[in-house]
Amino acid sequence: MFGHGPSHPARTTALALALPLLLAACSSAGGTGTTEAGPPRSGGTLRLGISSNPDCLDPQQVGTNAALNVGRQLTDSLTDQDPTTGQITPWLAERWEVNADSTSFTFHLRTDATFSDGSPVDANAVKTSFDGIKALGAKSLLGSSYLAAYQGSTVLDASTVRIDFSAPSAQFLQASSTMSLSVLAPAAYQRTAEQRCQGEGLIGSGPFVFSSFKPNQEIVLTKRTGYHWGSPLWQHQGEAYLDRIDFKVVPEPAVRTGSLVSGQLDAITDVQPVDEPQFTTAGFTEPVRPNPGIVFNLHANTTRGVLADEAVRQAVSKGINRAEVTSTVLTPNYKPATSILGSATPLHTDLSAQLAYDPAGATALLEADGWVAGPDGIRVKAGQRLTASVIFSSVFNQNQSVLELIQQQLRRIGFDLRIELHTNTENTQRQQSGDYDFLWYNVTRSDPDILRQHFSTKAGNRSRLTPGNPLDEVLDQQAATVAEDVRGLAVDQAQRLIVEHAYAIPVFELTQVHALGPNAHDIGFEASSRLRLFDAWVSGS
Template identity: 30%
Template sequence: MTVGVSLVGLALAACSKKEAAPEAAPDTTPTAQTEPVRGGQLVVAIRAEPAQLNPLVDQGSGAHSVRPALDSLVWDKGDGSYEPWLASSWEVSDDASTYVFHLRKDVKFHDGTPFNAEAVKANFDYVNNPANKSTGSTAKLKPVATVVDEYTVSVKLGTPESSFLTLIAAPYFGILSRQQIEQDPKSLATKLIGTGPFKFDNWVKGQSLTYVRNDDYHWAPAPFHQGAAYLDSIKYVFLPEDQTRFNALATKEAHVVDFIAPEYAKQVKANADFQTQEFLLPGVGYSLHLNTRRPPFDQVEVRKALLHGLNREEIVASATFGAYPVQEYLASTTPDFAKDLKNRIQYDPEQAARLLDEAGWKQRDAQGFRSKDGKRLASFIPYADNDQLAQRTLEQVQIDARKLGFDIQLQPVTDLPERLYNGNYGLLGTFQSEATGMQLWRLYGSDNISDGSTVGSNASFLRIPALDAVLAQARSSGKSPDRARYYAEAQEILPDFAPSVPLYSRARLVAIQKNVHGVAWDKAWPQPYLFDAWIGK
């Protein structure tokens, strides 16, 4: 992988523990207290308030704030292996199409109802029902759950998926109460009833989301302590402005601040008053998807010219203040990333110019832009009008494209999510993080193209039969080495068709006050995991 700035060697950078000055009291350092302290409310500042809480519907912002109340069937270790959680064991068919889960027998939901195979089936039935409009990866697989006995459930997938355990380990498939799903489904949008270490308490729209400890909890995954959580409660506060979140850290109004913006990264990491944890998010980083249903990106030469003609290292270094690395078609921290990738994306403006000449864009108009048959080589890219990082990035893209003779216009909009589905763009910047190469299928597979009746995430609308064949083999490989080999082939194929221009992997930087301990990472959908957290003196 071509790296603009070295951030983390592997998935999780070591927790940066800043030592106190000699005159500071010993118990103010992160390592002074080793015995967890019970009690207190942990305040966590995050960027986005969920549109609604139901994780089985919303795979977006809600996944970053529902985990305290929801457990999953398995715990993803982030390296392609898993620990038991609500499932004590499982079996996978050789073709990765059938998964049988043996469930714990000592778990109850927050409403007092039992966790069993019927409850798990209710969750799968919910996402598999088109009327519920689930956007989650699990729903794409059309899972059919069958109760084998009270504590055994079998799940048959509509299409094989070797990454299925990672998908159901994510918080957007945290298991919800069967009683709530079947008897009060409308409440799913505003209230969570799960089996997690914290119970839903209160949601103040526009301000905060609060959970209180579940004193009956005793089924955490093996890497964590057993028994109830240490904290009395967790309060998420919604602070969408980057500077406001930074101020909440500096004033100690928040114990944990998630998504430290790249412009503050060096300052925060250099400050001895804070601890930092950094995770280079796996999956597909911020990429510019090229709409092949519109000229000029229906020409592969034009797509490849942009892929090789943009100085991605300079663009990313400038836009992210050196905080994020350039990536290939998968982030280097994805378990299926091909470390010995041969077909890497090279910056070569001379090759880009030749490709544009070959595509017939040889002439120049009065402003110096390339043209053909009297039409300028031009396109447009919408971006969320409140996304400062996207704006900085795209302004740099615009400058580089201008050097190629390519006119790219920027459009700040308020309807960016809808653009993916209606195709109203020339280029579209998106970012998706999951700890699996399955993201290549989601973003570049032919069966993920929106067709009017189904909604897909293939934003280039490009069909690549050779890629489809390799992705199908990867997804039906029950063994991890086989899956990795096929996903490596997919990564070699993509630059030849250039459906998108990958720019950067996002380094998720979390800042933590010095007296807070035990903050871990949920690696299935990378985010801080707070079950072990406690507040010292």
């Protein structure tokens, strides 16, 4: 099941069963440390090496894993999402109702949760928090998109709040489980957004509280005493096991790896493919989980140059050997794309047959389309070379190596892919202005509505499509209901249209690969493949 809510008005959701959830995906060792460590124990400090400095700690404002991995430990959300099934389950909200067109969501809150300043997590706090996220505007990198149609929240009583939207927003139910829409105390909004970024007034109801932040060095969190309202999906209830979490900022992969091997760190994030083999034996474990959302892809501007020709785009898709990309540049932990959505995304459709490597088919398409081999092997047609550029940034260390291999693969079918490295800011500017042939990117979200945000002509429209096309229609349909059967059909059709017309060309799924030393245990992932450290514990000295 994807949705945990009603498919028609005034039907109340039932409470989900409080079953323990093990690590959603991991190495054969399960990401839980050595088996002889014994049962989980309370106390101790987890020294966790992270790959970049969080510019902002407020989960309502940030979009990077480095920041969200911190923010998730400090704050709770209205709902939670099962990483295995995609089901939305209770957390701060015990139950909810959704109206027929998914424009109104009524949440009934549990009454025993408090913020770390002692104030209650009540309907007024939820309203204040959601109004505060909306007021952030563009500063809320993810929340602003989740709340694009937000009209406001109404306090019905102390433990009941209704959240209304001006347009169908089925995606909001999943969004309510994310740390981007997690709930902060009303007192937090007495501080500026910039102050909250540095941890000042960052008052949540989560199992840990903020202690200190030294930029480019470390972030320290400490256990919240008395915490007892954790998600039913977690492995235990009550307080967190750890007394303290030290997030150590270690940008250099080799230094991060060496610090874990030498015992200076207990665990690290963002293990590079070249370093993976040393963490699969000798007491180390390697938790991994593919990211849900839009996979790494070549997103075509269908109005520009040779990419305006659908046969060319289809040939490019057939000319990419996705299995060679993952086996040569990456590792077995990374999966070839089987759709524009990653396999961990609810309502993902397996289109691997349509994305099979088929250079003969690519050649046949191009030749039938009038593209003939030129003197340097690159095809030409009416004096035009078969060439396009891709703009990318180095947010994932292997991006350039992947694109260079794709460049080689496409030359075999006579296509010249030019590779252009830019900063994130430059790429954003060019994407917004339409100054690109291909965009190379991925987006993490555990809800298929991410397709609407990037493909709909009413939203991002990165393919530069004409309004009123069939893709728009099915993207609108999936946005209008939380009923899985209806929504699932629309999402399936959207994926098929994107792949069939090669509006974007999926390549591989990003995967979170971490490593644990022998004293670190039960570091888990939530549904968006970010860290959940409530069940984590340490053994040894």
